[in-house]
Amino acid sequence: MKKLLSITLAALLAAGAxxxxxxxxxxxxxxxxxxxxxxxxxxxxxxxxIYEANLRQGTPSRDLKGLQQQLPxxxxxxxxxxxxxxxxxxxxxxxxxxxxxYYAVRDxxxxxxxxxxxxxxxxxxxxxxxxxxxxxxxxxANHTGADHQWVTEHPEYYARNKEGKMYGPYDxxxxxxxxxxNPATREAMADALEYWVxxxxxxxxxxxxxxxxxxxxxxxxxxxxxAIKPVFMLAEASKPELxxxxxxxxxxxxMKDVFNAIAAxxxxxxxxxxxxxxxPKMDARDIPALIERQKKEFxxxxxxxQMVTNHDLNSWEGTEFDRYGAGTGAFAxxxxxxPGMPMLYTGQEVGFNHPFEFFDRDTVMPTPLNxxxxxxxxxxxxxxxxxxxxxxxxxxxxxxxxxxxxxxxxTMTRTAPEGGKVVVIANLSNEPVTLDYGKNKAPDxxxxxxxxxxxxxxxxxxxxxxxYLLFAD
Numbered sequence: 001m002k003k004l005l006s007i008t009l010a011a012l013l014a015a016g017a018x019x020x021x022x023x024x025x026x027x028x029x030x031x032x033x034x035x036x037x038x039x040x041x042x043x044x045x046x047x048x049x050i051y052e053a054n055l056r057q058g059t060p061s062r063d064l065k066g067l068q069q070q071l072p073x074x075x076x077x078x079x080x081x082x083x084x085x086x087x088x089x090x091x092x093x094x095x096x097x098x099x100x101x102y103y104a105v106r107d108x109x110x111x112x113x114x115x116x117x118x119x120x121x122x123x124x125x126x127x128x129x130x131x132x133x134x135x136x137x138x139x140x141a142n143h144t145g146a147d148h149q150w151v152t153e154h155p156e157y158y159a160r161n162k163e164g165k166m167y168g169p170y171d172x173x174x175x176x177x178x179x180x181x182n183p184a185t186r187e188a189m190a191d192a193l194e195y196w197v198x199x200x201x202x203x204x205x206x207x208x209x210x211x212x213x214x215x216x217x218x219x220x221x222x223x224x225x226x227a228i229k230p231v232f233m234l235a236e237a238s239k240p241e242l243x244x245x246x247x248x249x250x251x252x253x254x255m256k257d258v259f260n261a262i263a264a265x266x267x268x269x270x271x272x273x274x275x276x277x278x279x280p281k282m283d284a285r286d287i288p289a290l291i292e293r294q295k296k297e298f299x300x301x302x303x304x305x306q307m308v309t310n311h312d313l314n315s316w317e318g319t320e321f322d323r324y325g326a327g328t329g330a331f332a333x334x335x336x337x338x339p340g341m342p343m344l345y346t347g348q349e350v351g352f353n354h355p356f357e358f359f360d361r362d363t364v365m366p367t368p369l370n371x372x373x374x375x376x377x378x379x380x381x382x383x384x385x386x387x388x389x390x391x392x393x394x395x396x397x398x399x400x401x402x403x404x405x406x407x408x409x410x411t412m413t414r415t416a417p418e419g420g421k422v423v424v425i426a427n428l429s430n431e432p433v434t435l436d437y438g439k440n441k442a443p444d445x446x447x448x449x450x451x452x453x454x455x456x457x458x459x460x461x462x463x464x465x466x467x468y469l470l471f472a473d
Contacts, residue, residue, distance in 0.1 A: 032240040037301040039222065041248040042203075042230045044134065045303075046391045048080035049381050050234075050343040052310055055085060055115045056099070057356045058346040058365055064116040068124045075131045077349055077374065078381025081232065082128055083206050085311060086138045087111050087121065091145025094174040097359025102138070103208055104145035104174040108192035121200050134203035136232060137196055141189050142212045143168060143175040150188070151176065157185040169212065180214045190221045197228045204232035210247065211237030218246035234305060243302045249392070252304035252340055254294070258286050259308070259331050260323055266429050268325030271318045284410035284428045288401040291339065295396055303392045306335040309345045315358040320348070322355070329376070330426045330468040336380045337414065337424050337470065339399055341392045349377050376452075383451055387472055388420035402440055406433040409463065413443045423448060423471040427463035435463050445471050 051074055059066030086102040089112045111117050125135045150157050159179040161167045166176040178185050196202050225231045235247040238254055261282040264272035272279055308331050309320040320328050336342045347365045351373035356362050384390050402411040408429035414422045423443045427433050445457035448471040457471035
């Protein structure tokens with residue numbers, strides 16, 4: 001289903017009241033930068049790369065067994081966490097398209113026969129673990145499909161509109177929103193989340209529209225999951241209070257908006273042109289400006305998942321090539337090197353330039369053959385794995401932006417106290433620029449190499465349109 005991708009951080013904060021954190025009242029959103037993120041984040045997320053797997057479109061067999069055969073390829077690519085889009089049976093009532101939305105769940109404790117069965121999932125997880133990879137499920141806690149068994153067996157679990165009827169939020173006509181003011185609803189959902197950790201040994205969750213579910217619920221359920229095994233929790237939200245205790249990472253939606261706005265400003269965002277979007281004028285300076293704001297808004301140590309595409313963006317706004325054009329490589333490099341952790345979506349690793357149908361079968365990703373995109377992402381993944389400056393919890397205070405005379409140039413240096421250095425220089429425009437720092441001192445690239453060429457790092461005097469340089473030790 002289409003998500004509200006353009007919701008801003010300010011709107012999210014204004015729309016939802018700050019809820020309890022444990023037994024204490026959460027501080028006001030604008031003060032969260034004074035607090036420390038305290039989720040029990042697993043050590044293995046620090047240098048991890050996430051891969052979002054679209055089971056329906058990602059392999060010729062369109063199922064768990066087919067993706068299981070791809071796991072060695074994904075390991076060799078450098079993937080650490082495989083995120084499975086929702087695997088549950090899909091509701092038939094009010095179904096969209098022929099197959100329906102993955103996010104209209106009919107049964108939280110079953111596997112969609114379209115993808116396999118419970119044993120297939122267990123075998124998939126075992127295989128991933130044997131290859132040194134983790135598996136997280138996509139869980140939909142905010143709403144169920146319109147014919148979920150709870151609708152008739154537990155109607156008291158659902159929120160009601162002014163007419164006293166169950167309803168779907170926004171334009172989501174195939175789902176009904178759950179009521180978390182009811183303790184029984186909370187217990188039922190907590191039980192469903194515990195089930196897959198116990199039964200299938202999964203390693204955590206990507207939680208759909210997590211900001212629409214009360215933060216207090218997530219704070220209650222995280223210790224219960226943690227009591228079973230250490231898990232990784234990813235929130236599809238940009239809501240600072242979620243990162244205080246419950247979640248280890250959230251979506252970098254605000255950064256995605258900046259990327260898209262820069263591309264639109266430079267005239268390469270085909271989607272923005274097609275839809276006549278009135279995006280704000282932005283340039284390279286807006287990236288460090290956003291990070292500075294987030295340092296005040298989010299708890300210290302917050303981790304944001306950076307991206308250039310995902311299932312929502314791909315299906316509803318076009319591929320990364322539609323939105324970034326010639327700038328795709330530059331924005332992809334930034335998604336790997338800005339503070340946080342990176343993700344890949346099905347087909348991104350081979351440059352599959354195709355927006356997948358969301359409610360129906362579509363052309364599957366071709367049999368993956370290594371190409372220039374594969375090499376590009378293998379190189380970025382290897383850098384993420386080895387360089388401590390890119391650890392997920394590496395302090396944003398160790399990220400320095402050096403202003404150039406051109407507002408289209410971003411220059412970023414990231415360092416780690418224990419060793420590790422990365423320098424990124426990119427021209428975020430479709431015009432060549434002179435690389436001049438004026439009175440500012442150019443970044444020190446002594447001892448660094450260009451990770452794509454292996455040559456010693458040299459800062460040029462000019463950058464070509466959308467040219468990027470990535471130097472590291």
